[in-house]
Amino acid sequence: MSAVSTQSxxxxxxxxxxxxxxxxxxxxxxxxxxxxxxxIVQERxxxxxxxxxTGIVWLHRKIQDAFFLVVGSRTCAHLIQSAAGxxxxxxxxFATAIIDERDLAGLADIDDxxxxxxxxxxxxxxxxxxxxxxxxxxxxxxxxxxxxxxxRLSQQMTPNVRVLAYSGSGIETTFTQxxxxxxxxxxxxxxxxxxxxxxxxxxxxxxxxxxxxQFRRLxxxxxxxxxxxxxxxxxxxxxxxxxxxxxxxxxxxxxxxxRALEALGAQHLPALYPLGAEGVAEWLRAAARAFxxxxxxxxxxxxxxxxxxxxxxxxxxxxxxxxxxxxxxxxQLEPPMARFLARELGMEIVEIGAxxxxxxxxxxxxxxxxxxxxxxxxxxxxxxxxRLRAARPDLAVCGLGLANPLEAExxxxxxxxxxxxxxxxxxxxxxxxxxLFARPLMxxxxxxx
Amino acid sequence: MQLTVWTYEGPPHVGAMRVCAAMEGVHYVLHxxxxxxxxxxxxxxxxxxxxxxxxxxxxxxxxxxxxxxAELFKNAxxxxxxxxxxxxxxxxxxxxxELIQDDPGGLAMALGLDAPVVPLELPAYQRKENWGAAExxxxxxxxxxxxxxxxxxxxxxxxxxxxxxxxxxxxxPCSLGxxxxxxxxxxxxxxxxxxxxxxxxxxxxxxxxxxxxLGEADFNVVLYPEIAGQTASWLQRTxxxxxxxxxxxxxxxxxxxxxxxxxxxxxxPSALLRPDLSRLPWYSRSVDSTYLTGKRVFVFGDASHAIxxxxxxxxxxxxxxxxxxxxxxxxxxxxxxxxxxxxVEPLVCDDYLExxxxxxxxAPELVLGTQMERHVAKRLRVPCAVISAPVHVQDFxxxxxxxxxxxxxxxxxDSLVHPLMMGLEEHLLGMxxxxxxxxxxxxxxHLGHGEAPAETASENDLEEDGxxxxxxxxVAWTLDAEKELRKIPFFVRGKARRxxxxxxxxxxxxxxxxxxxxxxxxxxxx
Ligand code: SF4
Numbered sequence: 001m002s003a004v005s006t007q008s009x010x011x012x013x014x015x016x017x018x019x020x021x022x023x024x025x026x027x028x029x030x031x032x033x034x035x036x037x038x039x040i041v042q043e044r045x046x047x048x049x050x051x052x053x054t055g056i057v058w059l060h061r062k063i064q065d066a067f068f069l070v071v072g073s074r075t076c077a078h079l080i081q082s083a084a085g086x087x088x089x090x091x092x093x094f095a096t097a098i099i100d101e102r103d104l105a106g107l108a109d110i111d112d113x114x115x116x117x118x119x120x121x122x123x124x125x126x127x128x129x130x131x132x133x134x135x136x137x138x139x140x141x142x143x144x145x146x147x148x149x150x151x152r153l154s155q156q157m158t159p160n161v162r163v164l165a166y167s168g169s170g171i172e173t174t175f176t177q178x179x180x181x182x183x184x185x186x187x188x189x190x191x192x193x194x195x196x197x198x199x200x201x202x203x204x205x206x207x208x209x210x211x212x213x214q215f216r217r218l219x220x221x222x223x224x225x226x227x228x229x230x231x232x233x234x235x236x237x238x239x240x241x242x243x244x245x246x247x248x249x250x251x252x253x254x255x256x257x258x259r260a261l262e263a264l265g266a267q268h269l270p271a272l273y274p275l276g277a278e279g280v281a282e283w284l285r286a287a288a289r290a291f292x293x294x295x296x297x298x299x300x301x302x303x304x305x306x307x308x309x310x311x312x313x314x315x316x317x318x319x320x321x322x323x324x325x326x327x328x329x330x331x332q333l334e335p336p337m338a339r340f341l342a343r344e345l346g347m348e349i350v351e352i353g354a355x356x357x358x359x360x361x362x363x364x365x366x367x368x369x370x371x372x373x374x375x376x377x378x379x380x381x382x383x384x385x386x387r388l389r390a391a392r393p394d395l396a397v398c399g400l401g402l403a404n405p406l407e408a409e410x411x412x413x414x415x416x417x418x419x420x421x422x423x424x425x426x427x428x429x430x431x432x433x434x435x436l437f438a439r440p441l442m443x444x445x446x447x448x449x
Numbered sequence: 450m451q452l453t454v455w456t457y458e459g460p461p462h463v464g465a466m467r468v469c470a471a472m473e474g475v476h477y478v479l480h481x482x483x484x485x486x487x488x489x490x491x492x493x494x495x496x497x498x499x500x501x502x503x504x505x506x507x508x509x510x511x512x513x514x515x516x517x518x519a520e521l522f523k524n525a526x527x528x529x530x531x532x533x534x535x536x537x538x539x540x541x542x543x544x545x546x547e548l549i550q551d552d553p554g555g556l557a558m559a560l561g562l563d564a565p566v567v568p569l570e571l572p573a574y575q576r577k578e579n580w581g582a583a584e585x586x587x588x589x590x591x592x593x594x595x596x597x598x599x600x601x602x603x604x605x606x607x608x609x610x611x612x613x614x615x616x617x618x619x620x621x622p623c624s625l626g627x628x629x630x631x632x633x634x635x636x637x638x639x640x641x642x643x644x645x646x647x648x649x650x651x652x653x654x655x656x657x658x659x660x661x662x663l664g665e666a667d668f669n670v671v672l673y674p675e676i677a678g679q680t681a682s683w684l685q686r687t688x689x690x691x692x693x694x695x696x697x698x699x700x701x702x703x704x705x706x707x708x709x710x711x712x713x714x715x716x717x718p719s720a721l722l723r724p725d726l727s728r729l730p731w732y733s734r735s736v737d738s739t740y741l742t743g744k745r746v747f748v749f750g751d752a753s754h755a756i757x758x759x760x761x762x763x764x765x766x767x768x769x770x771x772x773x774x775x776x777x778x779x780x781x782x783x784x785x786x787x788x789x790x791x792x793v794e795p796l797v798c799d800d801y802l803e804x805x806x807x808x809x810x811x812a813p814e815l816v817l818g819t820q821m822e823r824h825v826a827k828r829l830r831v832p833c834a835v836i837s838a839p840v841h842v843q844d845f846x847x848x849x850x851x852x853x854x855x856x857x858x859x860x861x862x863d864s865l866v867h868p869l870m871m872g873l874e875e876h877l878l879g880m881x882x883x884x885x886x887x888x889x890x891x892x893x894x895h896l897g898h899g900e901a902p903a904e905t906a907s908e909n910d911l912e913e914d915g916x917x918x919x920x921x922x923x924v925a926w927t928l929d930a931e932k933e934l935r936k937i938p939f940f941v942r943g944k945a946r947r948x949x950x951x952x953x954x955x956x957x958x959x960x961x962x963x964x965x966x967x968x969x970x971x972x973x974x975x
Contacts, residue, residue, distance in 0.1 A: 046525065047508040051484025071450075073544035073573060078459040079487045097450045101574045104548075113450040120452055137482045137545035140511070170484030171511040171545070382532060401489030401501065408499030 038366055038373040040357055045380020048401055049330055049355050050083060051170030052178025053134060057084045058421060059182055060093045062206045063231050065129040068094040069121065070168070071114070071146060072136030083417075093128070095121065099138055114149055115156075122161060129160070130235035132182065135167035162235060164189055174355040176253040176331050176420065179206060183230060183257040186238055192264065193242030200226035201287055202239055202266065204257060205250030208423035209233065214305075215274075215426060218284060221301045222293045230257075241266055246290045248283060250274060250425060252365070253332035255358045272364050274425040275333075275433060276340035277309035282364070305427035312431025313344055319438040321346035326388050328398035329353035329379045330416035335365045337397070337419065342370050345434055349373045350393045353384060395441060412440040455801040455821050457776035457839055461571035461581025462543050463488050468585040468676075469539055470502040471624040471652040475589065476535035478526045480518070480553050481543035483508040495842050496625055505529035509546075519551045526557045530564065536657040537589060538562060541569035565657075567592045577799075579675040579751070580779060582623060586652055587679040593660035598687045609667060615714035616646040618666040618690075620681055621673035622653035627754065627838040628852045629653060630845075632672060635854030636697065639707060640670065642721055645714045652676075664688040668713040672696070672853070675751055675777060698757035699765055700727045700858045727855035729862045733766055741866065747772035747813035749796070749804060749822050750837025752780030754852070756787040758817055758836045761861055763791060772811040774798060812944040815869055820844075829943055832868035924953045927962045934966065948973045 053076055056068040070076050077096035084092070097117045102108040114133075122128060131153070133146045146165035154163040166185040168178035183204065193200075201224050203215060212229055219227045228239035239245075243265035249258060252273050262268060271286035272279040281302055288298040325347050327334040334354040341347040349370060357377045359366070366375075376384070381402075388396060389409070396406050396413045403413040414437055424433040458464075462479055469477040470492055479485070486506050492498040507525045509518045530538055540553040554568025567588050571581045609615065619636065622629040633653065640647060648666035649659045663684060669692040671681045681692040691713055697706035704722055711718035724730065732738060746768040748759040752775040762768040773788045774796025775781075781797045788795035796807050805825045808816060816826040816833040820841040826833035835844065836852070851857040926934070937945050945966075952969035953961050 047483040074460040117452045141548045170482035404493040
């Protein structure tokens with residue numbers, strides 16, 4: 001936030017319904033680091049974004065012996081259940097310890113209650129090696145100290161189960177920031193590698209296993225020997241971190257995790273995010289440079305998959321080129337997605353809404369966006385929809401709560417949650433990513449009713 | 450603290466949203482953090498609603514907590530009022546806002562808006578969704594109709610002149626209700642055929658102005674007591690309006706309902722009591738239904754649906770109810786009475802894990818439950834039909850599909866019997882499993898049946914069938930006994946296995962062979 005005026009736009013007044021007026025120069029806050037780059041304005045009002053608890057839906061799939069116990073309310077339990085595809089099968093590796101009246105009235109000792117719940121849980125699931133206590137708005141407001149509870153429980157259950165805590169509360173985190181908080185907690189507890197250790201590459205951010213394997217192969221072909229992923233698939237395999245660690249961010253929303261890694265001496269390799277042929281190539285290039293991979297080797301390794309990625313985009317470009325897209329804030333993936341759509345598929349960006357824009361970790365992305373692309377950080381959903389209706393984009397990228405109402409108004413929409421749940425990073429997925437945006441448009445052409 | 454894997458009901462403010470979203474001309478300002486906006490997708494994705502639900506969230510953040518969240522609320526309420534100009538502004542807190550105690554009611558009243566403000570107090574740490582819906586409906590109804598209540602001491606019942614048609618309200622249908630949309634059509638048909646006028650249907654489609662007229666009816670038809678019970682009893686106290694008590698699910702209940710309405714309206718019901726109005730009675734007597742006889746069924750859902758469907762299962766399909774339960778704690782008494790009628794232990798419980806254990810223990814051949822029991826049944830490889838909320842996108846079929854009335858009984862016959870017939874197919878599949886056309890591992894057809902295409906991908910992604918291990922004792926089976934067991938139809942195989950194992954354990958038989966299997970069969974003798 002340092003380069004940016006933190007003065008927020010007074011609520012309700014300055015952002016008019018007209019896109020031009022609201023995003024004019026007087027409101028725009030220019031980036032210190034890139035004076036000709038896009039303007040970022042801030043907006044305050046009703047947000048229409050999930051809270052960080054949502055991350056549990058993909059994180060519990062990724063870390064296969066972890067359990068996520070939300071300490072919260074019935075609302076929190078209902079949110080995860082609804083976000084997880086309304087109803088899913090079997091017994092998942094997440095649950096909610098629902099705080100009730102007795103806990104609030106002080107009739108029950110919260111520590112005892114937590115112990116009881118955790119004991120029951122671990123008895124049922126002896127396969128669990130890592131337990132996250134996940135804070136929520138209610139637990140934050142009543143100032144439950146879950147970190148302390150985690151320490152205590154960890155001591156009790158060592159060595160079988162490690163217990164960590166983080167907050168996914170909606171008063172502190174939006175949607176994907178829950179993953180940031182979870183990974184930060186892992187970094188805080190990570191084993192420290194000493195300075196003498198050989199340099200290693202760390203890829204930070206949950207990726208689908210298949211995508212991870214693809215990247216592993218590419219790095220191996222480049223000759224980068226030590227490659228770790230955070231989070232690892234199993235609790236016991238979480239990487240060591242130290243001054244020899246050089247890390248790539250696989251996701252743009254990992255602000256706190258990156259800071260925590262840097263505090264341990266690890267070095268961030270700034271790059272585009274691995275979305276689209278260009279994004280993946282530049283992301284890999286940052287690692288290749290840092291590990292002294294020769295230009296020839298690097299180009300040779302990526303030539304074939306990059307060509308495949310570019311070819312796969314050709315199929316979708318006719319459906320997307322020249323079409324206008326509007327991003328309603330959701331996952332913080334909006335700036336790199338917009339860069340991909342604009343540069344590789346020829347789309348026109350009407351507005352990029354994002355819950356939060358980390359100017360430092362997005363510097364490379366912001367520099368490549370078409371000049372004057374309007375970026376709105378934060379949200380006032382009513383005014384944003386006014387602007388959207390006025391701008392009449394060909395495609396609106398938005399959350400599940402807004403998609404059908406916008407469709408009913410005649411807009412084609414893409415549910416942004418799918419961009420988070422679907423494997424979209426990497427060369428081999430570039431075409432799939434383009435297809436996600438093309439499908440709603442193609443579908444409209446198919447339907448004759 | 451309660452450990453919760455899945456919840457049957459959301460928080461009470463979601464119930465309030467369901468009522469507000471069902472009505473016209475109401476807007477709800479909810480003091481809540483941003484994550485709570487997830488609730489919008491229940492309406493736009495499950496019900497496929499084409500407009501945003503009429504809810505404004507204040508979405509306060511941690512940095513606001515030190516400052517002025519009350520001011521934030523007032524701004525949100527004022528802007529929502531100006532933008533939507535509702536007839537009534539409903540205001541309240543979510544679980545988090547309840548803890549910061551901003552008093553949305555007082556704040557909204559102080560704004561001096563042109564519309565009435567209805568403040569809601571929904572204790573989020575005690576109550577749940579249906580309670581919240583009932584309370585919200587009552588609060589809005591009372592705010593609108595209350596001023597028209599007859600003066601204390603005057604006769605409260607509407608005086609109907611001779612020859613004047615009777616008039617009723619229809620109360621309960623709501624957003625995100627299980628088949629409410631179609632039930633309402635079916636019930637209105639009955640009411641109209643009886644020659645009774647409908648004064649107001651609420652909450653679904655009603656405006657606050659409509660609610661102001663609630664007192665002008667002679668009596669109330671209560672379709673879903675979970676939502677409308679509280680309002681109906683207030684109307685009875687205030688306007689002297691009696692209310693129906695029968696839930697018209699199944700042929701018998703529909704007839705009882707018709708008689709009840711006719712009596713309240715003082716009309717002749719005989720035309721609607723003709724035996725040929727539903728196909729269920731004849732289908733059930735048709736010889737192909739013989740195989741339904743005594744099949745073990747476990748019923749779980751909200752109280753109204755579970756009780757009604759258990760009666761249909763026992764009296765109209767000839768099944769044997771081996772378990773009956775509900776997550777509606779407010780209706781525990783009714784559930785206990787119904788369970789006693791069927792001679793089973795009542796299960797009043799909202800702990801999904803306990804329900805799962807109860808179903809497993811009862812070893813049913815058919816489960817009639819909610820979407821969650823569908824998953825339990827799927828794991829146990831028992832056929833299942835969904836009969837109650839919590840709703841899922843599948844519970845909003847494109848076709849007309851009521852549960853109530855005579856057409857509802859037809860639908861019930863199909864939806865309850867269909868999974869069992871699919872089970873028979875599976876039986877045949879089992880018989881021919883050696884044939885080359887039947888690849889090993891062909892999924893039973895009913896298990897894949899009815900998956901919403903939009904969700905299959907994510908459901909598959911998230912499926913963890915492998916994770917729940919069959920718990921319980923392990924006794925060794927000989928190969929022959931295993932083979933013999935596989936010849937038993939899959940939907941009773943689980944029970945046969947469990948019975949045999951417990952038989953073997955009791956007798957200290959270490960290895961189960963074919964003899965043990967048949968000894969156990971004779972012992973438990975179905
Ligand atoms: S916003 Fe807060 S209260 Fe709501 S679901 Fe998220 S953590 Fe729970």
